[in-house]
Amino acid sequence: MKIQQDKIKMIISSLAITQDDEADCIDCYEELDVYAEMLKDGKDPDMVMPMIKQHLEVCKCCREELEGLLSALESID
Ligand SMILES: [Zn+2]
Incomplete structure (x- = not known):
């Protein structure tokens, strides 16, 4: 999955402001395909x-x- 360059810059600049333990959009995008597959398989992501x-x-x-x-x-199915 490709994220547009501008979007990455925007996300990174917002990261500088919010420093907490929550997942950010980059973390989320990285895990999202796994999350979606688990949902689809009836698991509990x-x-x-x-x-x-x-x-x-x-x-x-x-x-x-x-x-x-x-x-x-x-x-796909
Ligand atoms: Zn997000």
Whole structure:
């Protein structure tokens, strides 16, 4: 999955401001395909990746990314 250069800069600059233990969009994007596959397989990714779940609850763009991944996975089957 490629992230646009501008988006990366934007994310990195926002990271400098918010320094906490929560997953950021970069962490989230890295784990999102695994998360989506676990959901699709009927597993519980929230047990394994609680930080991602927490991030998805607050981040609309990562939720949309997850929805896109899920529909892509479904179209493969
Ligand atoms: Zn995000």
